[in-house]
Amino acid sequence: MSQAGMIMEFVHRRRRGAELFLLVLALAVGVGAYAAVGLGVDGEVPTDLITYGGWLAALVVIAHLVVRFVAPYADPVLLPVVAALNGLGLAVIYRLDLAEDTTFARQQLTWMSLGVALFVIALLVLRDHRVLQRFTYTSGLLAIILLLLPMVPGLGTEINGARIWIHLGPFSFQPGEIAKLLLVVTFAGYLVLHRDALALAGRRVLFVDLPRGRDLGPILLMWLVSLGILVFQTDLGSSLLFFGLFLIMLYVSTERAGWLVLGTGLFIGGALMAYRFEPHVRVRVDTWLHPFDYYSDAQGATSFQLVESMFGMGWGGLLGRGLGLGMPERIPRAESDFIMGALGEELGLTGVIAVILLYGLIVERALRASLICRDGFGKLVAVGLAGVVALQVFVVIGGVTRLIPLTGLTTPFLSYGGSSLVANWVLIALLLRISDYARRPAPTLSTEDDADQEATQVVKMA
Template sequence: MDSIKEEKRLLRVTYLFCIISFFNIFLIKTPFDNVALIIGGIICILMGYSNFIVRRFFPDGDKYILIFACILSNIGMVMIYRLKPADAIKQIIFFVVGIVIFILIVVILPELKKYVKFRYIFLVLTLVFISMPTLLGAADVNGSQNWVHFGGFSFQPSEFAKLFLIAYLASAFSKYKNFKQLIEPAFIVMVSLGFMVLQKDLGSALIFFAISVTMLYICTGKFKYVLICLLLFSAGAFISYKLFGHVRLRVMIWQDPWPYKTNQSYQVVQSMYSIAWGGLFGTGLGLGYPGFVPINDSDFIFASISEEMGVLMGFAIMILYFLLFYRCMRAALFAEDKFSRLLAVGYSAMIGAQVLVIVGGVTNMIPLTGITLPLVSYGGTSMIITFMALGILQKISEGGR
């Protein structure tokens, strides 16, 4: 009963944040923006209804997973509407689709341990999606060739590849007994990273590696395997640095962005200016200048939020991600089998690694990578894939029921 009260209290705070934020946008525009109020109301209804469905029909699982996901999505949609109202409408549609997929996974999927036998189906799907940009991808976007276009529809195949790679590794590692059984998954991970190098997708390569190493360590418990992986990855990173000017440019900007602030490092420098200008408490929603930051509703949305809502909001977002990561990892404790446990670890690592990589990039703590902030950044593929992963994690937290 106390847990239910805490969940309801957290949801009420989320509704309040949503209403105040969109009411603020309503006031600052001339004439008043009535659409902002409508969108704020729609988001509150969607969050409330989805949490009611999960709580009403699936009371046994961890409901904080969905609540934290809704809070982060709420923050993102508020900022996207402030920056680009048309994109916010699309983001709400992506949010609805994500929520529907989340609920369907919890409702329809049978016990997850039954999927351990589909190891090679997961393998084929991983290779299909990971190779798709190399074979069918469009011209380089911001240095990377990681988008595929079909007519007016475009998506990032690497996002789907992450889901299937984790499922494949969970299936392969669940049978682990000796070193020989690690050779095949190691080869598949190397092939996946090879495609990432060909596509010049530094961010995805780093995330794929982090996921694989985390699952390997949880499976084997042997740090020497992790050390070997780190050495091999370092060698691969050095070779990539020598082969690709794009990688060398990212490293050069990371080392010292200021001499190139008007051209190559313009994005990073503007991002750091934006965060610094906001200070602790921000300039106020709608009162900053995030328009100076390129790609401010996707790759650099963390800088936009920090400018207008303050560094404290940036810290709050990081804490929310930590809490979401904790609840997702906690779901592994409820897993009835090794396959489900490894799935929980893999999807949790996917979300955690992506947050660290993109926040590190926009603050110049690590070389910049062109990936999105899960649930917060604008982007349909990322939103849907994240909710799919969270739906599986919710199913695991239900104890497989």
């Protein structure tokens, strides 16, 4: 076999066996953490450990089998990393349940089951990601409708100061989690069609080619939409996420640094306007800058959650107190907004860094799929999905560690929240579909086709 043939064979290995091995390690992390919580709190393993471990293993095995048969060339690292994060998040939520006498972990496992079910459906139904390009503007329209739903009287509801939830019977749902996936499809489809025009340079200022004035419409529209979300829904996190996502995809599509300069200027201007005219944003910024000045008002305010998380992570130190041996229940709503604070207290800085590295792996594998994907739409969708994960993790962990003001987003796969967990499982299904297409061997011509093509070339040369 030639060297080129050996390289092609290496590149196009399916690696499903490696995925299965990594999934076993991921299950060991999730089930082991669950058992460690029981030992730390009660001095014995939980009585439902076998049932819990069996349910978790069944979900992971089902997901693996579907990937094995319908996306055999997909990235072998994504699913194990997600399984490890989801299992660890369940264990931390269970630890908070034991302290607060709640049942969030059981509900989260149910949401995980729904997420895996939609993950399977997405892979079975969507056999080619390029089909999504046909629904570029339909996806945008649906995203706008979903973002407006919380503003409908009687349907939307305000929780913790943000109006981003809707009630459907006994369930509450955050439509923005689905909207972010639809917006990725919309942005990718739009930029594939218009990137040549958007890449044209305008006036040059300080060695940077700014875009032409006639091409500023899309970024100004997204800027206004983001400000609208901030003002009318009081949702700082989603506002940052949507505008940052569009800016990343616009820059990757056009390779023009001028868009980054312009986008940064718009972001700074919007942030200053929000701080000046939006009380919710002003409180978040003041709490970030001076958290201990507001700590005395323990029940109303503003910084009690942040300061308790800082105390907990400081107490955890480098290696943590151990699962079940800290006091993360002192942090209000630790299972959702501040799960990284609870994790940092009991697993320490080492555990936090390990989790960040897992998220980094998701982003890296998504960008790798984008690099080797053979169509522009798939490249941009993969970049957009990587950007969603990266931005969300940055603003959440940055807020918990007081690097930036708190934004209110959930930590992907870790935090309690059904809409977030389900949407992120669908996100991983899309990434696996794109990576399967990108890693699959390119179709080769048969021997007869090669001979016919060679004969045609000879005739043309003659």
